Amino acid sequence: MNSLDGFELVEANASDTDEIINLMVLAYEDDEMWKYTFQKVPYYGRFRFFYEYNSARNMMEDVTCFKISEKATGKMVAYTALQYPWTIRPLSPELKIALSSLDPLAGLPLTPKGFRMDDRMGTHVLPEYQRQGLGSWLTRHCNSIADEHQAKTYVAAGCKSRGMFKALGFKRFGVFNPHAERWGQEYDAEKAKYELLVREPKDLKTVDDYEQ
Numbered sequence: 550m551n552s553l554d555g556f557e558l559v560e561a562n563a564s565d566t567d568e569i570i571n572l573m574v575l576a577y578e579d580d581e582m583w584k585y586t587f588q589k590v591p592y593y594g595r596f597r598f599f600y601e602y603n604s605a606r607n608m609m610e611d612v613t614c615f616k617i618s619e620k621a622t623g624k625m626v627a628y629t630a631l632q633y634p635w636t637i638r639p640l641s642p643e644l645k646i647a648l649s650s651l652d653p654l655a656g657l658p659l660t661p662k663g664f665r666m667d668d669r670m671g672t673h674v675l676p677e678y679q680r681q682g683l684g685s686w687l688t689r690h691c692n693s694i695a696d697e698h699q700a701k702t703y704v705a706a707g708c709k710s711r712g713m714f715k716a717l718g719f720k721r722f723g724v725f726n727p728h729a730e731r732w733g734q735e736y737d738a739e740k741a742k743y744e745l746l747v748r749e750p751k752d753l754k755t756v757d758d759y760e761q
């Protein structure tokens with residue numbers, strides 16, 4: 550039996566928001582960048598932060614969230630959010646207004662304005678379920694959607710996810726360095742860096758293909 554047989558991958562909806570945010574907080578517990586960012590911020594503060602900045606965006610019409618639940622318990626153990634290309638899901642007048650009024654996290658030291666250009670807007674697996682292939686499953690699922698639409702996918706990948714994304718077709722084009730070392734030697738500057746990765750769709754059609 551495949552180890553993924555005990556799990557199911559389906560679309561998430563607004564009623565999953567609290568579980569998604571809880572999952573993010575727990576998954577980032579030992580992340581090198583978030584560790585120094587949050588430092589002494591307790592669980593509730595972390596939850597509120599992600600709730601405020603992620604939940605509204607994740608539920609907008611150009612984004613679909615996918616979750617993986619454990620069949621035996623019904624527990625959500627992993628999720629990801631995928632922003633679809635604007636050509637497939639054009640911005641409605643309502644979404645334009647909503648997006649233009651979102652705080653782009655400009656006040657935070659680690660996320661300068663413009664950093665959130667990723668189409669994969671978060672991929673998180675509960676710590677005790679990591680390294681079982683769930684993150685790769687979500688990524689393969691999103692890759693097949695991107696291929697279907699002949700769309701590129703961007704992601705800002707932390708030290709735990711770089712290997713996974715690169716193994717599944719993403720390539721590095723830049724790096725975001727939050728300079729964790731400024732906080733002291735207990736922070737690993739290399740691990741705190743986020744690599745900016747892009748994946749070209751499979752069988753990408755070029756201008757030449759159309760001219761034939």
Ligand SMILES: CC(C)(COP(=O)(O)OP(=O)(O)OC[C@H]1O[C@@H](n2cnc3c(N)ncnc32)[C@H](O)[C@@H]1OP(=O)(O)O)[C@@H](O)C(=O)NCCC(=O)NCCS
Pocket residue numbers: 576577580671672673674675678679680681682683684685686704705706707708709710711712713
């Ligand atoms: C990154 C994450 C989503 C990967 O999910 P996962 O289900 O553990 O991934 P998989 O089991 O499919 O593993 C695929 C690969 O991811 C990489 N990986 C997973 N956990 C890792 C870790 N702790 N350290 C380094 N690489 C890791 C490895 O390359 C792994 O392949 P391998 O097991 O053959 O070495 C998960 O570790 C997580 O939620 N991390 C915290 C949140 C986070 O960093 N999210 C990504 C933001 S861009």
